[in-house]
Amino acid sequence: MGNSGFHNIMRKVGLKAIFPFECFDGYECYVNIFRRILENKHLKLYIGLINYMLSNGEKFHALIYPGKQISINLVRDPIGILRNSVTLVLKGDNYLDIVPFKMIKAENIFKNRIAYYENSPLPNFEIIKVVISSYLKPFHDSFLKSQLINIEQSHILDMSEIIGEKTFDTMKYLSTLLKFPKPEDKDKHFFKEIFITYRYLLPIHLEMKDYLKSPKSIIIIFLNIEYDSLYENYEKINNIFLFENSKYSLFISKEHYIYLKSYL
16 A cells, blocks of 8 residues: 555545645645635545645745644655655546546456556666656655644554554554544454556446436446445445446446436
């Protein structure tokens, strides 16, 4: 489990991450994050930061003020950083967030859906030089830390503490430290999962609108069963499609489920 896995387990305990990934200017990121906080103020939020700021970064980071709250500094050993960078799966040329149901053939969906550095179909070792030399990469997070001048307390969390059997106990400790709901014993299996296995392959959002000739969007989510507990507010519809006893799941939002039922 790595960075993406950490945010999945935080989501499991009821916390939603906000990232400044959509912009590279400090001013734009501040406005973007402020807007999303207002839009999601009914949720428990936290801000995820990484070294991707190209301009006004110092000003932006100085405005991050959690008060007495403790921040989490997620770290990984240098060799682990390089290994993860080489094997990190990215979105390929053929990646689609929403796939029309009429396209539902394996070659249409999965061909070039994922890629590695520089859109390579295989892990690309050239990324190692970039990670080592660029201060915008996680190899040099001390640069980011030096700009977060208003964060008074940080807890160093090593990636090794959120892998396999250790994850559940780590999250119990963090729940006390950060005052979020403790993970439940019934979810121990969830916290053992390696979330990056299906990164960008799944989930797949299938748009049924054209297939059903519906005036409204009807999106079905296809994902591996390990993610089920993240979709507790959705309807699981495996039984409708005779998809029971599978290691994959089909989910639909409650609103879209109402539309879907009119076609069944």
